[in-house]
Amino acid sequence: MWCSGLRKRYGKRTAVDGVSFSVGRGEVVGLLGPNGAGKTSVIKMLLGLVRPDDGEVLLLGRPGRDPRARERVGYLPELFRYQPWLTAAEVLTLHVRLSGARVPAAEQADVLARVGLAARSGDRVGGFSKGMQQRLGLAVALVARPELVVLDEPTSALDPLGRVDVRDVVLDLRERGVAVLLNSHLIGEVERVCDRVVILDRGRVAASGTLAELLGQRELRLRLDGLTPAAEARMAAVGAVTRTGREVTVALPAGEEDAVVPALVADLVGLGVRVHAVEPVRISLEERLLGILREEHA
Numbered sequence: 001m002w003c004s005g006l007r008k009r010y011g012k013r014t015a016v017d018g019v020s021f022s023v024g025r026g027e028v029v030g031l032l033g034p035n036g037a038g039k040t041s042v043i044k045m046l047l048g049l050v051r052p053d054d055g056e057v058l059l060l061g062r063p064g065r066d067p068r069a070r071e072r073v074g075y076l077p078e079l080f081r082y083q084p085w086l087t088a089a090e091v092l093t094l095h096v097r098l099s100g101a102r103v104p105a106a107e108q109a110d111v112l113a114r115v116g117l118a119a120r121s122g123d124r125v126g127g128f129s130k131g132m133q134q135r136l137g138l139a140v141a142l143v144a145r146p147e148l149v150v151l152d153e154p155t156s157a158l159d160p161l162g163r164v165d166v167r168d169v170v171l172d173l174r175e176r177g178v179a180v181l182l183n184s185h186l187i188g189e190v191e192r193v194c195d196r197v198v199i200l201d202r203g204r205v206a207a208s209g210t211l212a213e214l215l216g217q218r219e220l221r222l223r224l225d226g227l228t229p230a231a232e233a234r235m236a237a238v239g240a241v242t243r244t245g246r247e248v249t250v251a252l253p254a255g256e257e258d259a260v261v262p263a264l265v266a267d268l269v270g271l272g273v274r275v276h277a278v279e280p281v282r283i284s285l286e287e288r289l290l291g292i293l294r295e296e297h298a
């Protein structure tokens with residue numbers, strides 16, 4: 001899947017402003033960003049559910065407008081409700097028919113089992129809990145043997161075990177060479193399964209890259225007493241500084257920590273600062289995301 005220069009306005013509000021990225025076969029890409037960043041709008045444009053004002057979409061090598069491009073795409077929407085009078089098995093059969101694929105009943109039953117609904121296949125969907133409906137939505141996204149799967153908040157209603165199931169499903173898809181685009185606010189989840197992430201903010205790509213690229217940056221956690229403006233300026237010269245009382249975090253320039261850390265500590269001591277603790281750490285995706293968003297909004 002590939003998109004370039006996607007733009008969308010709703011009235012005066014620009015929801016998506018020049019978004020480009022791609023998801024290759026066998027690759028899991030996470031779409032991250034705050035509420036209203038444009039994630040769902042991007043997904044809907046990719047799938048042809050919303051018409052972009054500008055930009056291009058290629059799905060599995062065909063223009064996104066081509067209905068045949070969508071035959072091999074599985075989609076779990078953020079908000080969904082299936083026909084309450086149908087059983088879970090009937091919902092799957094309906095979606096298989098809609099997709100035009102030929103999927104034998106036994107394979108459909110396997111998909112229900114994979115999302116943990118084997119025991120409920122004959123029950124009407126109207127009586128399903130939110131989490132069970134979300135599991136069914138995942139089964140719908142998977143059942144027609146898709147080559148690209150787009151999951152919009154797939155675990156929002158799921159219990160911790162259900163989240164583990166989804167992680168296994170996603171890793172299994174990757175194993176089979178399926179391209180997966182995952183929109184989730186659960187950053188830990190994204191960090192565990194995604195090869196790459198695209199961070200959206202106010203309709204634009206604020207950052208993107210492999211986890212190694214985005215998290216490659218290390219930072220230094222310090223516990224300090226007697227900070228002076230000169231000492232703060234010395235730390236700011238190294239990288240972005242965040243401070244909560246005596247705890248100070250300094251972003252380290254990539255690959256230079258061996259030289260930078262001892263020099264910084266020596267200078268801080270020289271400036272009269274009492275250094276209680278020094279700990280270099282690799283930042284988590286969550287911290288990195290918050291850092292990127294803070295810079296964007298500064």
Ligand SMILES: Nc1ncnc2c1ncn2[C@@H]1O[C@H](COP(=O)(O)OP(=O)(O)OP(=O)(O)O)[C@@H](O)[C@H]1O
Nearest residue numbers: 010013014015033034035036037038039040041042
């Ligand atoms: N149908 C619509 N009509 C008007 N404005 C819309 C519509 N859909 C989205 N928007 C606006 O576009 C912006 C992006 O919304 P979108 O749903 O894409 O964000 P999101 O990143 O998915 O957010 P969330 O994390 O809350 O799901 C928001 O300002 C929203 O109000």
